[in-house]
Amino acid sequence: MAAMRTLLSMAAGVMLIACGSDAPVDETASKAAEMRSRIQQMEDSLFNSGLFDQRNAQALLDVYKAYATALPLDSLAPEFLFRAAGVARSMKDPQQSIFLYDRIIRDYPSWNKLADTYYLKAFVIDADMDRLGEAEAAYMELIRNFPDHAYASQARQAIENLKYTDEELIARFKAMEADSTATAGQ
Numbered sequence: 001m002a003a004m005r006t007l008l009s010m011a012a013g014v015m016l017i018a019c020g021s022d023a024p025v026d027e028t029a030s031k032a033a034e035m036r037s038r039i040q041q042m043e044d045s046l047f048n049s050g051l052f053d054q055r056n057a058q059a060l061l062d063v064y065k066a067y068a069t070a071l072p073l074d075s076l077a078p079e080f081l082f083r084a085a086g087v088a089r090s091m092k093d094p095q096q097s098i099f100l101y102d103r104i105i106r107d108y109p110s111w112n113k114l115a116d117t118y119y120l121k122a123f124v125i126d127a128d129m130d131r132l133g134e135a136e137a138a139y140m141e142l143i144r145n146f147p148d149h150a151y152a153s154q155a156r157q158a159i160e161n162l163k164y165t166d167e168e169l170i171a172r173f174k175a176m177e178a179d180s181t182a183t184a185g186q
Helices: 004-016 024-046 054-070 077-090 092-109 116-127 132-145 150-161 165-185
Strands: none
Touching: 004 132, 024 054, 054 077, 054 092, 077 116, 077 165, 092 116, 116 132, 116 150
16 A cells, blocks of 8 residues: 555656656656556566456556556557556456547557557457447447558457357357368368
8 A cells, every 4th residue: 555655646746747847857757767667566566466456456557547647748658558458457347448448549549559459449348348339330440440450350350240149159160160170181
């Protein structure tokens, strides 16, 4: 808990600096470096333990968002939001995950992982929320924006699969596997 308070106070300090304080730029860079170092420590602690700790995951999620809010122009801001969306999904909070993906799409339209962001947003709507119409629209948005990306072909397949129930999909995959096994044996 003390670590969380330290991080939040660092984030507040960085926000004050970023919002027009007369503090030198190198102080902002120093605070950002401190926050990145602490994020790394928190990630190591959370991801290297054998068990998923909900409280530590929430603390990491909060720090990711605080970093992006304090330093929205920093090149790591969209990356930390992207990681935050993944943590939110792991915490069974698909709504927050989608909110964070939308924030990346809105605030960082030229980010190099934008296609991934669109795909994961659609996937979360599809797999975690089971909102087929919204999922199809989200997959179509990816296809429209990145028609030649590898995720576009996966999105097309996902749209095709939306019309089947889980049982029908399992039967189709078993049939495809049986066909490929039979073909390989010839």
